[in-house]
Amino acid sequence: MSYESIKLTIERKIAVVTINRPESLNALNAQVFNDLENVFDNLASDKNVNCVIVTGSGEKSFVAGADIKEFSAYSSEKAKELSKRGHSVFQKIEDLNKPVIAAINGFALGGGLELALSCHIRYASENAKLGLPEVTLGLIPGYGGTQRLPKLVGKGLANEMIFSAKMITAEKAKSIGLVNEVFSLEELFSKTQELAEQIVKNSPLGIAKAIKAVNASDKENGMETEIDSFGELFSGEDFKEGVSAFLEKRKPAFN
Known part of the structure; x- marks a missing residue:
């Protein structure tokens, strides 16, 4: 475009x-x-x-x-x-x-x-x-x-x-x-x-959640946003790939 x-x-x-x-x-x-x-x-x-x-x-x-x-x-x-x-x-x-x-x-x-x-x-x-x-x-x-x-x-x-x-x-x-x-x-x-x-080498999902949490840092729900985002990432593919790569001593390949 x-x-x-x-x-x-x-x-x-x-x-x-x-x-x-x-x-x-x-x-x-x-x-x-x-x-x-x-x-x-x-x-x-x-x-x-x-x-x-x-x-x-x-x-x-x-x-x-x-x-x-x-x-x-x-x-x-x-x-x-x-x-x-x-x-x-x-x-x-x-x-x-x-x-x-x-x-x-x-x-x-x-x-x-x-x-x-x-x-x-x-x-x-x-x-x-x-x-x-x-x-x-x-x-x-x-x-x-x-x-x-x-x-x-x-x-x-x-x-x-x-x-x-x-x-x-x-x-x-x-x-x-x-x-x-x-x-x-x-x-x-x-x-x-x-x-x-x-x-761009890092987890896109993790970064997206980090942006959301940091942007909420001066709001009343900042801590809650961080807790929710942290928990939600555990069910994501990026977390699974990141942990597997760490345990296998290789660089992660995030989608």
């Missing part, structure tokens, strides 16, 4: 989703949201995919934010619908039953950072700049940034980033736990690919 604003490649169980609007630094617009929703709906059921990498085209920008020209004249009600749309699409990414890694190859600002926040893991290039500049427009982050960022870095640092609207470097982002690792721009994709290749 082809998409208007993104490129999709699949190889060795790894899907690469590239936001492809280099003329606007890969800014989010209605078409990007439509394409992201469609591609992640398809990837959720694609048995040829066990891990997803999200990145931006070019060497300057992951996603430089929302396309302000598109919504500058919106009414309050239209703006609420826009926010709900962003929440819905990014929640699909966070809830995907396969790991999603953001390869942040430049600017990740506003909605771009919120997209990265919805991914399960974040790697960044040394030239990356991250920030939530919405208050400079008289707005707040509207695609989940006020909710996901404090969970990653704590309220104090999240408040500082949101209230000041300042951009931070990739190294600063790593030091506060916003990104996992920082690499040169030339190394970023290969290092992200290495991680994805390590992930």
Whole structure:
């Protein structure tokens, strides 16, 4: 399937989703949201995919934010619908039953950072700049940034980033736990690919349950979700294969 604003490649169980609007630094617009929703709906059921990498085209920008020209004249009600749309699409990414890694190859600002926040893991290039500049427009982050960022870095640092609207470097982002690792721009994709290749060797069922449990970790039913998921996996084929491989001193071959 082809998409208007993104490129999709699949190889060795790894899907690469590239936001492809280099003329606007890969800014989010209605078409990007439509394409992201469609591609992640398809990837959720694609048995040829066990891990997803999200990145931006070019060497300057992951996603430089929302396309302000598109919504500058919106009414309050239209703006609420826009926010709900962003929440819905990014929640699909966070809830995907396969790991999603953001390869942040430049600017990740506003909605771009919120997209990265919805991914399960974040790697960044040394030239990356991250920030939530919405208050400079008289707005707040509207695609989940006020909710996901404090969970990653704590309220104090999240408040500082949101209230000041300042951009931070990739190294600063790593030091506060916003990104996992920082690499040169030339190394970023290969290092992200290495991680994805390590992930796809492991149990898809186990990883899917782990995603569900981790996502429930800040909810009242978090412990219950972990207990149920742990128990349910004992009746799965991946557990049987994993234990057999361990006892037979061989690498597991998960379906």
